[in-house]
Amino acid sequence: MNNIPPLKKASEQLSLTEKVGQFFMPAAFINDTEKEIQHIENLVREQGVGGLCFFHSRASAATNFEGKKKVVHNAKSFDTLQGLIKRYQKASKYPLLIAIDAEWGLAMRIENTPQYPYAITLGAIQDNNELIFEVGKNIALDCKAAGIHWNLAPVVDLNNNPDNPVIGYRSFGEDKNQIVEKARAFIQGTQSxxxxxxxxxxxxxxxxxxxxHLGLPLISKSKEALVENELYPFQKLMDEGVDSIMVGHLSVPALAEGKMTPxxxxKAIIKGVLxxxxxxxxxxxxDALNMHAVSKNYPVKGELEWLAFDxxxxxxxFSEHCPEGIQTILKKASEKQIEESFQRIWKLKETAIHITTSYSSSALKTDDELNIKLAHQSLTLFKGTKEALSEFYTTSFTGIQNSHNTDNQFFKTLSENKKFKHCTLNGTETISGENVLLALFPKQIKPAHNFGFTDKEITAINTLFRTKNVALYLFGNPYALNLFDTKNAKAIIIAYQNFTTFQKVASAHFLGQFEALGKLPVHL
Known part of the structure; x- marks a missing residue:
């Protein structure tokens, strides 16, 4: 990698055009065609862009391509990423700042890479932020191995709307103080x-x-309410010192002088409030400038980039119009405005650009020992008691799961300790006995389309709750419980993740080997 000159020298050495190029971080895709790879190389070489943000593929990008193209899996995506980063760095006059979204690990973008629990799972952990520090640290090690300098995480949004289609599980919860504590631990682990x-x-x-990604959200709260709640984690963490803040595409009139401007x-929100x-x-x-909340309203190439910079x-x-954006900023911005942003970015680069440890995907290993600890600390007894569960495992019960496609390690592990019949729910089977141990694996983490549950499944599950003694273990987003009438449930235990480690820990809990220590970080 090229050496990065110190700020004073860079400020004198780079032309105004080169400085503006540093503001641009277009998307790069790990699984791309050679033609598209060469296009990115040309952007780096000819436009002097300052960095790249990596995504898995064009088909997986959440905005323009969601649901329209099949995501092709590549078992060697990590190795491909390493190669592309080296290739793009070689094309750049100055070192590129490489970013990625790795909120729960590189697995957020790259298959066959380590995955750690979602933020909502970490939010259930009580008084054990050392574990969250370790999550941040492990993810950072994996980023370094790939050649990534910047993890665009953590989310510090308050999870205070159960219908939120995109934040939900990505937030630590709804308590602003808990969010600050857990985000701080994650940040410190990453920075270590x-x-x-x-x-x-x-x-x-x-x-x-x-x-x-698809439209412009409107938040109609008063400024006082926003300062007390939504802005609180940002204020606390920035006062302690953070590397950067990502601004979302949100219409917040109370902060924008009454305007609907994203x-x-x-200017009122970024230059004024922030x-x-x-x-x-x-x-x-x-946030990504290709997102429809803003991109669809600015068809003139370069206009959105100028508005965002200004x-x-x-x-x-995720600027999609780098050449036009660079020229528009050069035409409209003052040299002082350009220099101020350049200096902030270059200081960040000086902090981040360093020699990384490089190893192949075969050496990447999820820290199962850490995930086991996280599973123990987060497992939440949402309803019922330890005694209610003991009635199940000391007598007979039938195990029921909701999907053929799930490798049910929960039931497999239980079978090693106790004999019981188990089956997959289809709505027509006859369940003998009164006690049912229900294992639910939502097919998706996002709430769209009822988390992947069919109407038939929901009806069958509600029938079980109405006619049987049910103990439920949920391996997924806790908001999925809102789909079901659980008032008659004998016990509900939330495991949050479907990882093998989490399923094994849940089976040990059912067998009475430890008590659930977690607390649900949101209200249902």
């Missing part, structure tokens, strides 16, 4: 390995039922 973080999505994406292009009122002096990065964003993530 020299990897950058970014708290997001300012000014708070939690209380909306609109996905900003926060990502609002910089002037809250006192933030670090790097601001926009509003106060230093880094323009």
């Amino acid at each position: 390995e020299g990897v950058l973080t970014s708290i997001k999505h300012f000014p708070g994406h939690g209380d909306t039922a609109t996905d900003s 926060s990502s292009i609002s 910089r002037k009122e809250m006192g933030y002096t670090g790097v601001v990065i926009s 509003a106060g964003n230093d880094v323009l993530c």
Whole structure:
């Protein structure tokens, strides 16, 4: 990798055009065609873009391609990523800042890489933030191995709307103080390995039922309410020192002088609230500029990039019109405005650009010992008692699961300790006995389409709750419980993840080997 000159020298050495190029962070796709790879190389070489944000593939990008193209899996995506980073770095005059979303590990973007629990799972852990520090540290080590400098995490949005289609499980919960504590631990763990973080999505994406990838969410709260709640984690963490803040695409009139302008292009919100009122002096990065909340309203190439920069964003993530954006900023911005953003970005680069440890995907290993500890600490007895569960495992019961496609390690592990019949729910079977141990594996983590449960499944599950003594273990998003009438359930235990480690820990809990220590971080 090319050496990065110190800020003073860079400020004198780079032309104004090269400085503006540093603001741009277009998307790069791990599984791309050679033609598209060469296109990115040309952007790096000819436009002098400052960094790249990596995604799995064009088909998996959540905005323009969601549901339209099949995501092709590549078992060697990690190795491909390593090769592409080296290739793009070689094409760049100055070192590129490489970013990725790895909120729960590289597995968020790359198959066959380590995965750690979602933020909502970590939010259930009580008074054990050392484990969350270790999660941040492990993810940072994996980022370094790939050649990534910047993990665009953690989410510090308050999870205060159960209908939120895009935040939900990505948030630590609804308690602002808990969010600060857990985000702080994650950030410190990440920074311990020299990897950058970014708290997001300012000014708070939690209380909306609109996905900003697809439309512009409206948050109609008063400024006082926002300052007390949504802005609180951002203020606390920035006061302690954060690498960067990502601004979301949100319409928040109370912060935008009564206007509906998206926060990502609002001077009132970024330069006014974030910089002037809250006192933030670090790097601001926009949420992806291809997202429909903003992109569909600015068809003139370069216009959105200019508006985002002029509003106060230093880094323009997922810019789709870099050449036009660079020229528009050069035409409209003052040299002072350009220099201020350049200096912030270059300081960040000096912090982040360092020699990384490189190893192949075969050496990447999820820390199962850590995941087991996380499973123990997060497992939540949501309803019922330990005594109610003991009535099940000391007598006979029938095990029922909701999907043929799930490798039910929960039942497999239980079978090693106790004999019981188990089957897959189809709505027509006859269940003998009164006691049912129900294992639910939601097919998807997002709430769209009832988390993947069919109407037939929901009806059959509600019939069980109405006619049997049911103890439920849920291996997925706890908001899925809202689909069911669980008032008659004898016990409900939330395991949050379907990892093998979490299923084994849940089986040990059912057998009475330990008590559930977690607490649900949201209200249902």
